[in-house]
Amino acid sequence: GAVVSQHPSWVICKSGTSVKIECRSLDFQATTMFWYRQFPKQSLMLMATSNEGSKATYEQGVEKDKFLINHASLTLSTLTVTSAHPEDSSFYICSASRQLNEKLFFGSGTQLSVL
Amino acid sequence: SQQGEEDPQALSIQEGENATMNCSYKTSINNLQWYRQNSGRGLVHLILIRSNEREKHSGRLRVTLDTSKKSSSLLITASRAADTASYFCATAITGANSKLTFGKGITLSVRP
Numbered sequence: 001g002a003v004v005s006q007h008p009s010w011v012i013c014k015s016g017t018s019v020k021i022e023c024r025s026l027d028f029q030a031t032t033m034f035w036y037r038q039f040p041k042q043s044l045m046l047m048a049t050s051n052e053g054s055k056a057t058y059e060q061g062v063e064k065d066k067f068l069i070n071h072a073s074l075t076l077s078t079l080t081v082t083s084a085h086p087e088d089s090s091f092y093i094c095s096a097s098r099q100l101n102e103k104l105f106f107g108s109g110t111q112l113s114v115l
Numbered sequence: 116s117q118q119g120e121e122d123p124q125a126l127s128i129q130e131g132e133n134a135t136m137n138c139s140y141k142t143s144i145n146n147l148q149w150y151r152q153n154s155g156r157g158l159v160h161l162i163l164i165r166s167n168e169r170e171k172h173s174g175r176l177r178v179t180l181d182t183s184k185k186s187s188s189l190l191i192t193a194s195r196a197a198d199t200a201s202y203f204c205a206t207a208i209t210g211a212n213s214k215l216t217f218g219k220g221i222t223l224s225v226r227p
Contacts, residue, residue: 041220042220043217043220044203044217046215095157101145101146102163103160103163104150104205104215106150106157106159106160108156109157
């Protein structure tokens with residue numbers, strides 16, 4: 001099956017710093033990637049849809065200036081958490097699909113801890 | 116509230132038993148998918164059932180879909196300790212291009 005690589009797997013940072021998370025589709029071109037946030041023992045909350053070559057579409061309540069998404073190529077999307085604060089601590093997961101409305105391939109997730 | 120709602124929230128069974136998990140949704144869908152997540156990891160796709168399908172099998176997995184009741188079930192037969200994980204249903208809503216909406220998930224524990 002298709003592979004989506006996400007890194008780093010975990011990151012600890014100081015409050016006020018920015019953190020970049022990368023998501024790569026290794027063996028297919030992903031025109032659309034998705035970024036989710038997940039709190040412990042809870043569901044995935046879609047943050048934004050990342051479209052190659054255009055601006056990301058953010059879900060209601062997600063600050064686009066806080067969570068910067070760049071989809072510079074058909075195989076790479078990045079999420080940058082700017083000026084991170086402890087409340088941004090969470091598990092962030094990316095995904096991509098080969099076709100619209102078909103199954104998603106997920107990265108392994110990034111556990112962000114902001115001190 | 117969530118588009119997909121699974122029940123039960125948690126399920127504990129003995130190895131070898133069958134596990135049945137249910138999912139209900141609210142709006143018209145293109146397809147419904149089930150995913151599995153091991154703790155601290157990403158999700159893995161298990162099975163996809165389209166709105167015009169009623170039942171689908173994949174190995175020890177059996178999924179049903181009842182669009183009149185807006186519900187789906189996932190059956191895992193002859194469970195193994197390695198099946199211990201969280202299971203999520205996700206719906207591809209008609210008209211919402213490519214965006215999947217996930218339920219809250221079911222925690223399955225299989226005791227060896």
